[in-house]
Amino acid sequence: MKVLVTVKEVANVADDFEIEGLTIPEQFLEYDLNEWDDYAVEAAVQIAEDRDEDVEVVAVTVGPERSEETVRMALAKGVDRAVRVWDDTLAEAALVGPTAMARVLAAVAEAEDPDLVLSGVQAADDGFGATGVALAEHLEYAWAAVVNDLELDDETASVRRELEGGVEELTSVPLPAVLTIQTGINDPRYASLRGIRQAQRKELDVRTLADLGLDPAVLDDDLTLTGLARPESESDATLFEGSAADTADDLETVLRDAGVSAE
Amino acid sequence: MSDGDVLAVAEHRRGELRPVSYELIAAGRDLAADLGGDLHVAVIGGDVDSFAERVNRAGADVVHTVDEGEEFNHDVYAAATTALFEAVDPSVLLLPNSVNGLDYAPAVATRLSIPLVSDAVDLTVADDLVVTRETYGSKVETTVEATTPAAVTIRDAEWPSVEDPGDATVEPFTVDIDAPSIRSTVRGFEEVGAGDVDIGEAEFIVSVGRGIDEEANLELVEELADALDATLAASRPIVDNGWLPKNRQVGQSGAVVTPKVYLALGISGAVQHVAGMKGAETIIAVNTDPDAPIFDIADYGVVGDLFEVVPELIERFES
Numbered sequence: 001m002k003v004l005v006t007v008k009e010v011a012n013v014a015d016d017f018e019i020e021g022l023t024i025p026e027q028f029l030e031y032d033l034n035e036w037d038d039y040a041v042e043a044a045v046q047i048a049e050d051r052d053e054d055v056e057v058v059a060v061t062v063g064p065e066r067s068e069e070t071v072r073m074a075l076a077k078g079v080d081r082a083v084r085v086w087d088d089t090l091a092e093a094a095l096v097g098p099t100a101m102a103r104v105l106a107a108v109a110e111a112e113d114p115d116l117v118l119s120g121v122q123a124a125d126d127g128f129g130a131t132g133v134a135l136a137e138h139l140e141y142a143w144a145a146v147v148n149d150l151e152l153d154d155e156t157a158s159v160r161r162e163l164e165g166g167v168e169e170l171t172s173v174p175l176p177a178v179l180t181i182q183t184g185i186n187d188p189r190y191a192s193l194r195g196i197r198q199a200q201r202k203e204l205d206v207r208t209l210a211d212l213g214l215d216p217a218v219l220d221d222d223l224t225l226t227g228l229a230r231p232e233s234e235s236d237a238t239l240f241e242g243s244a245a246d247t248a249d250d251l252e253t254v255l256r257d258a259g260v261s262a263e
Numbered sequence: 264m265s266d267g268d269v270l271a272v273a274e275h276r277r278g279e280l281r282p283v284s285y286e287l288i289a290a291g292r293d294l295a296a297d298l299g300g301d302l303h304v305a306v307i308g309g310d311v312d313s314f315a316e317r318v319n320r321a322g323a324d325v326v327h328t329v330d331e332g333e334e335f336n337h338d339v340y341a342a343a344t345t346a347l348f349e350a351v352d353p354s355v356l357l358l359p360n361s362v363n364g365l366d367y368a369p370a371v372a373t374r375l376s377i378p379l380v381s382d383a384v385d386l387t388v389a390d391d392l393v394v395t396r397e398t399y400g401s402k403v404e405t406t407v408e409a410t411t412p413a414a415v416t417i418r419d420a421e422w423p424s425v426e427d428p429g430d431a432t433v434e435p436f437t438v439d440i441d442a443p444s445i446r447s448t449v450r451g452f453e454e455v456g457a458g459d460v461d462i463g464e465a466e467f468i469v470s471v472g473r474g475i476d477e478e479a480n481l482e483l484v485e486e487l488a489d490a491l492d493a494t495l496a497a498s499r500p501i502v503d504n505g506w507l508p509k510n511r512q513v514g515q516s517g518a519v520v521t522p523k524v525y526l527a528l529g530i531s532g533a534v535q536h537v538a539g540m541k542g543a544e545t546i547i548a549v550n551t552d553p554d555a556p557i558f559d560i561a562d563y564g565v566v567g568d569l570f571e572v573v574p575e576l577i578e579r580f581e582s
């Protein structure tokens with residue numbers, strides 16, 4: 001059995017960031033493995049550990065060289081090998097929409113021919129929440145979105161989909177399938193020192209769009225990034241300033257006025 | 264560009280239309296007016312006749328009913344929406360950015376080879392369709408232009424709910440769905456997250472987020488909740504980590520709370536969290552990041568470290 005996990009290195013913006021044109025300068029960005037993908041990696045590694053047969057877990061990312069650090073974290077946690085897709089065309093794209101990103105990932109998946117693809121519900125930066133299901137459609141695989149529980153047999157994935165308002169949907173999909181993994185589905189491990197050492201020796205292939213047989217035009221998904229801005233503050237909050245003691249005094253007044261612990 | 268029509272697909276679950284259905288009508292009729300076309304609304308599955316009556320609200324020109332199945336099944340929705348799209352030939356396909364919307368919208372857009380922009384908070388028409396969305400945990404507002412036809416999913420509660428009755432014509436629509444294309448089987452539903460406390464009933468809530476850093480630090484906020492005689496609740500990461508049980512989670516996939524006071528400590532204010540607490544009478548936030556979106560909905564705020572403010576507060580309320 002083969003499991004493919006899609007992992008994205010996401011950027012968080014620092015508390016005091018600035019915007020220049022259509023980008024946020026590097027010094028305001030901190031990079032990390034996307035939280036949702038961390039759970040997907042754990043789910044994949046657990047499948048490999050729990051099943052009697054041999055399970056190969058392959059990670060795929062579309063990202064610059066810097067993202068290898070993130071991919072190595074996945075390798076350190078037990079992923080067997082990884083593929084990173086990058087080239088000038090990707091580097092120059094200001095925005096790759098979810099269906100186009102899915103097309104790129106699909107080219108890797110077609111070459112790998114996995115039984116199961118795990119991706120995250122959403123990427124913390126762009127937050128399209130759409131790439132996994134688009135990938136399933138490109139591959140003509142079955143799928144399930146927002147999965148917070150997974151049981152697998154040779155033919156079927158039985159999942160719980162987390163709907164709104166504390167309701168879960170119990171669904172079965174036949175393999176091969178793409179599942180988008182929700183946080184909380186498991187307890188992601190930390191990489192061990194041994195794992196980190198081993199990760200350095202694991203295979204990490206780099207591919208261009210051309211290597212994957214893709215025309216650069218796959219990125220032309222008719223989406224154009226035209227603006228990046230700090231949102232106008234809608235806040236009409238009264239902000240208390242000063243020392244912790246001063247602000248606590250102010251909060252005390254608000255709380256007592258609202259009836260908290262009124263004696 | 265097609266003829267300027269908009270096709271919106273309503274959402275229902277377990278016999279009830281979900282509120283976003285009426286918000287789709289608001290978003291859709293503005294868009295149709297700008298594009299010079301009609302608003303088509305579709306209801307797929309369930310009691311389609313009664314759903315059709317209910318979505319027949321001001322601005323809807325045609326309501327299409329697809330009588331296939333009871334509950335949401337993404338294979339049925341994807342097939343029906345694709346067929347409707349081909350029949351109506353709209354400029355914009357509008358779907359909800361709900362858990363189920365995200366379970367079929369990307370497949371439909373891919374199948375139709377049209378661009379998809381998800382989680383829209385604003386929509387306008389220039390030469391192209393201009394979509395505003397939030398990125399980087401709502402700290403950045405991004406504008407994306409899409410050529411039409413395009414698919415867009417809209418965020419909950421960003422558009423008003425259309426309440427006035429409409430005079431749309433209702434047209435049954437039949438799709439040929441071949442059995443093998445239905446791959447997923449929905450086996451049922453389960454309510455989760457019940458337990459010892461019902462935070463939905465609480466009058467005062469002290470709620471804690473990832474800013475608490477470590478499980479051991481929870482003691483501090485527990486102490487504050489005790490001192491204030493308040494109920495302890497949390498954002499999702501705290502529950503995902505197993506530090507508090509699921510019934511303490513506030514938000515889209517947790518509980519909706521409407522207390523007199525909601526004190527948010529180290530919570531950024533992600534849209535899925537806000538969905539569960541925006542109805543609180545008084546919202547107070549303590550957060551080190553002045554740009555944290557929680558301050559947009561707070562009535563009172565302290566830009567500061569919860570580890571400094573909370574001990575001071577405990578001192579003032581401890582009896």
Ligand SMILES: Cc1cc2nc3c(=O)[nH]c(=O)nc-3n(C[C@H](O)[C@H](O)[C@H](O)COP(=O)(O)OP(=O)(O)OC[C@H]3O[C@@H](n4cnc5c(N)ncnc54)[C@H](O)[C@@H]3O)c2cc1C
Binds near residue numbers: 400474499534555
């Ligand atoms: C389908 C779906 C459903 C979801 N459902 C829910 C849901 O029901 N409920 C929910 O909460 N989330 C939900 N989420 C997750 C949501 O998107 C956010 O990831 C989550 O709400 C973030 O929680 P947080 O604010 O605690 O953490 P973060 O976003 O990491 O914020 C932590 C905050 O703490 C502040 N901070 C750090 N240190 C300190 C300090 N010392 N003092 C004060 N402040 C500090 C930081 O500035 C930051 O703003 C859902 C997501 C998806 C995709």
Ligand SMILES: Nc1ncnc2c1ncn2[C@@H]1O[C@H](COP(=O)(O)O)[C@@H](O)[C@H]1O
Binds near residue numbers: 124
């Ligand atoms: N550049 C990328 N490389 C690898 N996986 C990605 C990439 N972008 C998105 N994904 C996957 O798709 C999921 C959803 O992303 P999105 O649709 O952008 O919110 C992420 O959690 C990843 O698993």
